Amino acid sequence: RERLEIYRYAYSARLSECLRDDYPVLAATLGESRFDAVCREYVARHPSNAPSLNAFGRHMSRICATTTTLEAAAPFCAELAVLEWALVEVTHGQAAVPLDLNALQTIPANAWGGARLFGSDALRVLTFSYPVNRHYQTYRTDGVLLPLPAAGASATAVYRRDLALWRMDLTPAMTRVLRALLAGETIAQALTRIDLRDGDDAALAEAERSVMIWFREWVSSGFFARVVTA
Numbered sequence: 001r002e003r004l005e006i007y008r009y010a011y012s013a014r015l016s017e018c019l020r021d022d023y024p025v026l027a028a029t030l031g032e033s034r035f036d037a038v039c040r041e042y043v044a045r046h047p048s049n050a051p052s053l054n055a056f057g058r059h060m061s062r063i064c065a066t067t068t069t070l071e072a073a074a075p076f077c078a079e080l081a082v083l084e085w086a087l088v089e090v091t092h093g094q095a096a097v098p099l100d101l102n103a104l105q106t107i108p109a110n111a112w113g114g115a116r117l118f119g120s121d122a123l124r125v126l127t128f129s130y131p132v133n134r135h136y137q138t139y140r141t142d143g144v145l146l147p148l149p150a151a152g153a154s155a156t157a158v159y160r161r162d163l164a165l166w167r168m169d170l171t172p173a174m175t176r177v178l179r180a181l182l183a184g185e186t187i188a189q190a191l192t193r194i195d196l197r198d199g200d201d202a203a204l205a206e207a208e209r210s211v212m213i214w215f216r217e218w219v220s221s222g223f224f225a226r227v228v229t230a
Helices: 002-022 026-030 032-045 056-066 069-093 130-142 172-182 187-194 200-221
Strands: 115-120 123-128 152-160 164-169 224-228
Touching: 002 026, 002 032, 002 056, 002 069, 026 069, 026 130, 032 056, 056 069, 056 172, 069 123, 069 130, 069 152, 069 164, 115 172, 123 130, 123 172, 130 152, 130 164, 152 172, 172 187, 172 200
Parallel strands: none
Antiparallel strands: 115 224, 123 152, 152 164
């Protein structure tokens, strides 16, 4: 019995170690004792039931949102867990070979409105109620933990290019257009998500320039696996 108890403790410790690997910034934000408490609750509520531990940590956001351990920090920590889990998923996703911009230029201009873009498996578009990526980036780059931030909407694209993981902050208009494209809308339909007032020619011209910049960056970053014209 004693030997079995030693094994049971060691296995739980291994699962907690796996969670720490998947959520390093969350662990740093909570501190060792609080993160350990969250891990113990996680293992009790979601014991491993698969040979691989690749997907074991997928419930962390839900645990953060519902545990009593985190109190006021729970909403932010739940969103931070969403970002870190997206990085795990993108690591294991099939990255798309970036579309050839020169080849895309051969598509007739009148065909672009009805074209549809299909997203890469190694892309996640996330919207938050807090500036989650700024908190994450500051710690990963500078080793500095910012105080828990006040609420403020933000959006981030998480993607993989070759073997490197990347995060791109998105404006509200970028988010609406990109989400529409990934949902299967045509390019013409997605562009209506910019939501400009009728008759504002200057704003329309600026939007057209912005969309070209966004589109070039998204394509070169491998956001899309393929394009299909009508």
